[in-house]
Amino acid sequence: MARLGSVEQVVITARHGELCARLVADGIPVRPVTWRAGLDPRAFVGVRRELARRTSGDPTVIHAHDSHGLALAAFALAVVARRGRGFPLVATRRVTFPVRPGSWWLRADRVIAVSAAVRDALVAAGTEGGKVTVVHSGLDLAPREKAGDSVLRRTLGLPDGTPLASCLAALTPEKDHRGLLDAAAMLKATEPSLHWVFIGDGPLRSTLERHTARVGLTDRVHFVGDRADGELLLEGSTVMTSSSTAEGFGTAVLAAMALGIPVVATRVGGLTQLLAGGAGLLVPPRDPGALADAVGRVLQEEVLRESLVRRGRLRAASFSAATMAAGTLAVYRSLVQPH
Template sequence: MELKTKNSKLKILHISSARSWRGGEQQLAYLLEELQALGQEQLVLCVRGSAMEGFCREKGFAFMTYRKRFSANPLVGLKIGRICKKHSIDLIHVHDSHAHTFAWLGALFGNKTPIVVSRRVDFPIGKGRFSQMKYHHPSVRKILCVSEEIRRVLLRDYRFPERTAVVYSGIDLEKFPFKNTGILHREYRIPEALPLIANVAAIAPHKDYFTFVRCVDILVRQGVQAAFFIIGGDGGDRPAVERMIRERGLEGHIHLTGHRADIPTILPEIDLLLFTSKTEGLGTTVLDAMACGVPVVATAAGGIPEMIGDGETGLLAPVGDAEKLARQVIRLLGDRALRARLTERALGRVRDFSKEAMGRGVMEAYTSLS
């Protein structure tokens, strides 16, 4: 099946299997907006009752829903084939692993619509027959990796490098004001002069909040005066992280806010982002911090070094190295000139990661299929 010419409008079916709203869903939302601005026709297939359904309703994007039930539901694959035929879909863009599975099942049932896969995770594809078939199926015409590191890891087990491309995740550079509103200081009754050190991410295994807690423990024992925040909903690890905080006697130092919808408002209030992931496709929280002038100390996981040059746009430490992270935090807190230099350079670097650039990159990948 051949796509239309480069100047023609495409009919794109986006598939999401997520029920909640995290980084991948935000990227799909940005992509929908950018492709709409480029004049493309889009339809979203998402889980019934999901956050993505709510977004599409609110913003007026065309959508259909399905009952997920389980991750390899053949009925969803059949539905995709019917949608593609009824709406004359030119290409399918899948935005997570289960969505990829559903589109692949549709291809097994005879749907010939080309598939584009977004890959956001920095671990290899499975070596089992199921994963290998899913990724190497001829309908998969392009795999879009959100960092060079993800592409490098993918190509360990993927036989078609010409079908891969890197399109960095994007952020809304206009969303984050530089104004410090003081919301967290007031809400948690923190003295105005006390700096805030935070991570902004779901409390999920790959975010490695255990290293965050160990780092805070070191900083507190060394007399660092700061309030520490974990800003994000429970991704499975919250009970264990809370237990670790209690065991180390850090209840009075670390505040867990849960999920918050006001990140653009509170992020500029943070004095330092302490980002401790052990795996990370790219890490758009880091980009958000860079965009609003918040200095970053992070692990060198996945695609993070593609955003943060150590000593250039932030400070890095090896994955899991709480002691090195603590040293970097102390270094940054104690050097005003270093903070100013890093944030100034970060503001220049982050412009390469706009949602507009992401939209153009995805569109170029689409048209390269013709």
Template sequence: MKEVKRIAYLVRPTEGGIRAHVLALLSQIDRSRFEPVLICPPTVSLFHEAEKIGIQVLPLDIVGEINPRRDFRCVVQLRRILKRIRPNIFHMHSAKAGLIGRIATFGISPRPRLVLTEHVFIFDERTGRLKRVMMALTERLLARATDRIVTVSEALRHELLVEMGINPRKVITIHNGIIFQPLVHVAKPGKLVGTVSRLAPQKGVDHFLRAAALVCKRVPGTRFVIIGDGPYRTQLESLANSLGISERVEFMGYRTDAIGMVRTFDVFVLASTRESFGLTLVEALSQQIPVVASRTGGITEIVDGETTGLLAEPGNAEDMADNICRLLEDPALAASLAARGCDFVRSQFSAERMAQETQNMYEELLS
């Protein structure tokens, strides 16, 4: 009988795409071949969700931001855990988990195979040159001790190779995958355009609101919904008021039933100015909701601008409004794009496919 290999997963505090990715992976992993152990903060929902599906979960006081004192204690605690459970593979998710995790494994014997999955772009327009150089140098050094680095899109892989200078033989792309909900058609309550997004500057919700103001003039009666929360909410609510559309826009905050709300949309919009993948696009398209998204990052690996959805230039509210109106005013086009988009994402971005590619990587590393 073949030996079951233990895979330890390290996750920092997260409630967004990383949480969904890890939970989907854990739910699909073949437990006749691999024994998953999740290491994460006990305060996040992933801790309890993983327990519910029978995953062994170990608590770790890891924080999202750089905090030297707490990070040092975390490294010490993590080393004790790894020495006790002795995983065959140690799979870290996100740059912060990768930093803590790889430092913690120095000198451990036997050393597990190290895998890091990067979920988001490392740099943005606010990252200064000196910080870029230091971050790139640190990652190149840590990459030497890493057996495989996984990116969730080709766009993110390109950043690691070109801007970080990582050895291309170590970096592979395994696209994100989701556990698809049943395709359900619901009655549409008038013309409704919405987005699901963290309310942070790079998500471009301010551009969505400016586009909404333009759509209101061309397609009277259209309403808008924003699902999600974040540090930018107060500013966005003020912007909606200054644009004169506050009565047309509903800020719904974080919702556990977001997919049910998305089913009522006539158009789904993702206005990010920088996006490594775009998991919410996959979720919307999987419900045959036509989409308009920014032509940036990993989004173009989901939406091609012609057959699976429409693309607008990042930060261009006029272009985004034109595309939203095009779908609202042409139901046949909207239905065609939604149907083809649904077929595409359900064939390409399933959790089963993601898990199989990940397990193939594990087998290769252990051979």
């Protein structure tokens, strides 16, 4: 957005968070606030003070990027409205989870959905179709060849050439890592050298580690937790997997595609659109057998693997950060410019 040069941005975010540090380093104006809980009242004060600097005549839009930010923004807008001032509220929705009746998502002036699947879920929940605009998530990832001696293998203490199946996702129920572990167990006999790496953390980690032991994969499955260098770790993968039962878009999958890593994913939500045209192998959700078969094919069939890499890179090129920023700016302008 900053590179477009036609909009002034101020980002309200947690004072000591990683996002704040990255924005400051990139020269993006930030209003840092103390924000330790989802609906931290100190964050609300920061939003209200930023709005107090604006007048209703300013072409100002407030944009919330998650449910907590949306609620805080809505509360702050209600306060300034009592003083005769108002600003349009935009919210970006990234998940296909059901929206409850009366939710703030239904009250925003415009909702940006990161995929058609997210849009359909919003409309099904009662959001007016005209209020929802699809702006796909995007990444700035220039295609490049993968390094042979990868950071990932060195991190895990594995020799060069060890086949690696990766998954970059929070360890939460909808990501269905248990199903992925079951698929890994099915491949143990036919792919004895295959290792699996789970990049990410979450409330199910201890449960999944116990399941890993039950299926006899403790020496093959590696939990590395949340990593700031997640993309760099992905780069060493032989195949990237996603076993989600619900997925708004699939930014981690997009990253793998741009890096030239073949993808096997479940046919859910935004992944269906993202991996269209043979950009990845799609399998039914909650079907470890189908997932195992697809991973095995990628490992064994060179022609298939090369096709997935080629088509994945071409597909990823259409989901750029520049396109995402331009689409978001178009939403802003539709709300502040006369029609």
